[in-house]
Amino acid sequence: MTTIRLRRPRMAWLRTGQLGFLTRSPRATAGLVIILVMLLMAIFAPLLTPYDPKAGIFDPWLRPSLTHPLGTTALGEDIFSQLLYGARLTLLIGLMSGAIATAIGTTLGLAAAYFGGRVDEAINTLANVFLVLPGLPLLIVASAFLRGAGVWPIILVISLTGWAWGTRVLRSQALALRNRDFVHAAVASGEGPGRIIFREMLPNLAGIIAANFFSTALYAVLSEAALSFIGIGDVGQTTWGTMLFWAQGKQALLNNAWWWVAAPGLSIALLGTAFALVNFGIDEISNPRVGRAGKATKVLRKKGTAPVAEAPQTGQPLLSIRHLNAGYLTPRGPVRAVRDVSLDVKPGEFLGLAGESGCGKSTLAFAATRLLDAPGVVFSGEARLDGKDLLAMSPEELRRVRWKDYSLVFQASMNILNPVIKIREQVYDAMQAHGVQDKKKLDARARELFRLVGIRESYLDAFPHQLSGGMKQRVVIAIALALEPKLVVMDEPTTALDVVVQRQILQEIDEVRRRLGISVIFITHDLSLLVEMSDRIAIMYAGEVVEEAPADEIYRNPKHPYTRRLMSAFPPLSGERERREGIPGRPPSLAQDIPYCPFYERCPSRMPGLCDMKKPASVEVEGGHRVACFLHSMAVKEEESRAPLASD
Known part of the structure; x- marks a missing residue:
């Protein structure tokens, strides 16, 4: 008899822990690599370029070259330097706005779903008000009052106008969770609202919260670019949005300087793609069925199995x-x-x-x-x-x-x-x-x-x-x-x-x-x-x-001790009343090899030195009655082969 022993794959430690999805999801890996590259560009901008992004010391409208990889602006500024330094404020606006709006939306959405009643009604009404108000006009009006005040007011404005949609989505999903049995059990056991919300409900909403964060972060980046493009933002700062503003104002396309527009535009698109890839990857890890629904069971056995047999003859198994x-x-x-x-x-x-x-x-x-x-x-x-x-x-x-x-x-x-x-x-x-x-x-x-x-x-x-x-x-x-x-x-x-x-x-x-x-x-x-x-x-x-x-x-005539214990767990319909007992202990972990009798730890008839050292073979002890137990046969199951597990 040949079975397979699973061997832990090499570098398995990379697949465990909080950041294990880096190696388990190609989408998440690709997205995080893109975001990491952009962060490194922003952090190490002074090392990657010797030029000040605002220093107009070069000839205008220079084409891309080794000295100026993206050419120069109409004012003689190095576009590559602006792209690197602009990543700093653009990523700051996107990530901070996404974090703040997601925190607000998650807190209000979970509170509305958990407490219900007047709390739910008040939060739902507030969210509806923000959803009814047009997003971009509201941003324009709010930003106009804060024009020239810097980046943080823009982050605040975008966060306060971008939380409502996430609140509605999270509330609807949390409402379904609120009525699940495990939440009712936590309430009945006396757990407080904070523990139930953050310990019981929050982990089940990880995919939705991640989607909310990345969508809001992208919304923030696009909003800042839109505000800067129409001149409402702080155009004195260097961001990818202000680069588009100045490129449009100086008619870059009419002067055949398309790279001035393409560099920040493609960077924003690439950042949005990275956010989407990471979000997809988190979804794959938090819900293994995503992307696999409708597919047949994966078979990892080696190819080249025996040829398909003909239909069974009379008396053969179906x-x-x-x-x-x-x-x-x-x-x-x-x-x-x-x-x-x-x-x-x-x-x-x-x-x-x-x-x-x-x-x-x-x-x-x-x-x-x-x-x-x-x-x-x-x-x-x-x-x-x-x-x-x-x-x-x-x-x-x-x-x-x-x-x-x-x-x-x-x-x-x-x-x-x-x-x-x-x-x-x-x-x-x-x-x-x-x-x-x-x-x-x-x-x-x-x-x-x-x-x-x-x-x-x-x-x-x-x-x-x-x-x-x-x-x-x-x-x-x-x-x-x-x-x-x-x-x-x-x-x-x-x-x-x-x-x-x-x-x-x-x-x-x-x-x-x-x-x-x-x-x-x-x-x-x-x-x-x-x-x-x-x-x-x-x-x-x-x-x-x-x-x-x-x-x-x-x-x-049950023969295996486990079967006898199962049978004795059910009371008879007639005869004297007897006290019934369960089976003490618990089954062994199926994530490990079990080269001995799996019932050894719970068996009342176990034989140390035998049952805990060898695995009994399944043997026909009577006509049609098979059992795997050393009490009825000393036959030992053949040693498992050491074939490694096929890669996922």
């Missing part, structure tokens, strides 16, 4: 997973959430995946079916559906297979229904994507599906909000069954429903499965539910399948 290693690429290194898992699903079989939260159940199912969202990846292994390796398919091949050969019902999947589109159109969607366009066929199939899952056909013309939670869950299951796939993966589809509706839906799922011959992978942490519904159960722990057997065998 889905065959072999030595699958999958997980997540994080700034601190890879996390292996699935470790060398081999598993089969037979045609028409109901396979249950059980285990504690975080044991790798969903990651296994999603990785095998190429539905693992970024930053999730498949490191190695195979997943063959009907003989076709899903991990070797192109995006177009996957598009043709999904929903037709296999489909998925997500956890709390009732939330995936679009609230503004009728149920009928959403049921049609998957069928239309696979070539069914005839309206009569679509309508007949939709009605058949609704009868199949126990919903009145009249609800096809309803909107999602008109259906109960159980009905919406049935709609999602109907969509998953629309093309009669061979395999349906269900990730805790009934978790948010009451027990009565859960039982109804599960019975309907089982009835549909038997009628259509569909295979089902049912993921849950409720082992008692699987014992009743499943044909076979696989128990996962720390990314590994530690026991696999028919459901009745798991119930009557």
Whole structure:
């Protein structure tokens, strides 16, 4: 048996820490390099040019040369010197105005969202007033009163006229956060408003705050350039804006001195591009799904895998997973959430995946079916559906297979229904994507599906909000069954429903499965539910399948200590009342190698010197009953290979 050991990539320290996004995002790197170059130009201007930017000691209208890289102005001033020194005030105005306006907008936006009521009303009214007032005319009027007063009044004016938009955006996002469960939990635990706002809410808004800062900084640079260009700003200062003012006033273009206009204009455009690139980069790091939505799961295994097999013969598994290693690429290194898992699903079989939260159940199912969202990846292994390796398919091949050969019902999947589109159109969607366009066929199939899952056909013309939670869950299951796939993966589809509706839906799922011959992978942490519904159960722990057997065998004779502890956590419906206990301790970190039994630290039957030194192999101890435990077999799992992790 060959698995893969992940090795921390070289220079991994560059990907960690507060500035780790420098190396993790090419966009952020490019933007920060541009900004850094401009800052160095501004700081070291006296070393980069020997000329005073205001000294008109040269001949006018000189063309670019080695002595004057950007030529001279109509007054004999060196344009390159003006560009370097002008970067100082331009960057100061942009960065300071952006920081002040963002601080104001963030404080007011979070305060309005958190406190609500009169505070929200007052802040919202004030923001609306500033948004209604025309921005540029307001700047012109305010700057006219402060004309010639220097740079700081301009920064103040731009900051006080540029905060309102960011406040509105941040308030709307913070309002959604304010109603999240983790904020309610913080309030209930007695945390103060300041801690909740800055510790709980602020980190979740990092991308929006960064976007607000960079957009306001660019707005400040452009505003200063506009004010200077029309002569309202302090034209006695040297900025990129005043360079444009003097170039226009001295008719540079008419004198064929286009470089006088191009140098500050392109610099402002380049600075705006740098701000945008850094903002995109921060968005990529704060939200790994940005830019990756809709893409298939990244597969990092080596190319040149075995050729695709033909369709399985009778008695062969429908889905065959072999030595699958999958997980997540994080700034601190890879996390292996699935470790060398081999598993089969037979045609028409109901396979249950059980285990504690975080044991790798969903990651296994999603990785095998190429539905693992970024930053999730498949490191190695195979997943063959009907003989076709899903991990070797192109995006177009996957598009043709999904929903037709296999489909998925997500956890709390009732939330995936679009609230503004009728149920009928959403049921049609998957069928239309696979070539069914005839309206009569679509309508007949939709009605058949609704009868199949126990919903009145009249609800096809309803909107999602008109259906109960159980009905919406049935709609999602109907969509998953629309093309009669061979395999349906269900990730805790009934978790948010009451027990009565859960039982109804599960019975309907089982009835549909038997009628259509569909295979089902049912993921849950409720082992008692699987014992009743499943044909076979696989128990996962720390990314590994530690026991696999028919459901009745798991119930009557669980062999792995972890399975026994899970079974004993559920009270029986009859007999004397007994005290039930949980499993002490916690699973090991999946970011590290585990060359021993993963359950060792929590196992009541552990054998020091063996269980903490070697990893047990999964062995069939009875017909169809496999277990990875030294209590039942002394077989040791083969040493993992030392193959390095492919680069991201």
